Amino acid sequence: MLDIKVIRENVQWAKDKLASRGVQAAEIDEVIALDEKRRALIVKTEELKKNRNAASEAIAVAKRNKEDATEQIAAMKNVGAEIKALDSELAEVKAKVDYILVRLPNFPDDSAPVGPDESFSREERKWSTPREFDFEPLAHWDIGEKLGILDFERAAKVSGSRFVYYKGAGARLERAVYNFMLDQHAKEGYEEMITPYLVNGESMFGTGQFPKFTEDVYTMTNEGEPMTLIPTAEVPLTNFYRDEILDGAQLPIYFTALSPAFRSEAGSAGRDTRGLIRMHQFNKVEMVKFTKPEESFNELEKMTADAENILKALNLPYHVITLATGDASFTSAKTYDIEVWLPAQNTYREISSCSDCTDFQARRAQIRYRDEDGHVNLVHTLNGSGLAVGRTVAAILENYQNEDGSVTIPEPLVPYMGGMTKIEAK
Missing domain, CATH: 1.10.287.40 (Serine-tRNA synthetase, tRNA binding domain)
Known part of the structure; x- marks a missing residue:
């Protein structure tokens, strides 16, 4: 606010x-x-x-x-x-x-490009050159179905569109990806958390989802109280310190968590109807930081690098863009989007969004710290995907596919796959 x-x-x-x-x-x-x-x-x-x-x-x-x-x-x-x-x-x-x-968005930082939509966003850097295939690369959903590791049809029968079953090596690959991410973030000083998946209205207000975006979430009632299935672990992680005054000596504080994310995807009809890009339920490893105001933009650079390092380790080509003011999220003062290369679509697609929310969320959630002079100030909060797990799986399937239909496992994930180096059709 x-x-x-x-x-x-x-x-x-x-x-x-x-x-x-x-x-x-x-x-x-x-x-x-x-x-x-x-x-x-x-x-x-x-x-x-x-x-x-x-x-x-x-x-x-x-x-x-x-x-x-x-x-x-x-x-x-x-x-x-x-x-x-x-x-x-x-x-x-x-x-x-x-x-x-409470319905006004955050002030954009001066360094964010000004413009109403994504066409005004600015590319900051690229990493690696996309692989050149000597065969026609398949989309990840076709690869997954041919290998028998993704089942969208039965998921649609059970739950509806935009759901999926991961099977066998596919389920293990998903698990390998998020365990690898959590381990990497732990090395960078993030404290791992397992959060609630249902939150109250005060928590959704604190991180800025309510009251503006109520149509984008799934709600239910628990003992007569309205509850929301989290759209991201950012909500329970950021609200961990709601209505508290921290000791400034503790800052910065880093949290990371794996959680499912539940999105109604209101307004996305006809977009990404196939595959793992736009799901109603997906896993995501989230990063959240609490910092002093003078440190927040440096911490944004570090957070973005932490997300990038996952892609570098997996050898997945990507680029980083700074979102235009009109395309950034409601709570963000500045956002870097990291987009991974998907060969079948011949384009980059978002896999992480890292944002500095300055004191916007902290004012709503009353998250403060006491400095060395005894003054009480609002913290700055940051959040980022580290990474969206399903989209990472999609990128691995497409970038590591072989002409015979198999998929090579990226080297850092082999230990997490029990030594498996390749997924092949049964």
């Missing part, structure tokens, strides 16, 4: 920044007008309360002196009624301010 004080003191700057995220200037004008009204009501209410306190003292003195205080008592009752009415109006105005504020 944005700080109304920052908007109030930098109105045109805020308008310009948020215009690059698709926010109309009229929304800023409205929240500024409401904020001015709120502050005027606070001043008026405080003045009336001051007068009421003075009148109470005068009444007490009159009573001690056995003087008639009827008029003062009547006047105080009128002031009390006026204060009650103003408090009610103040609560209403504050609710309107909060309604707008």
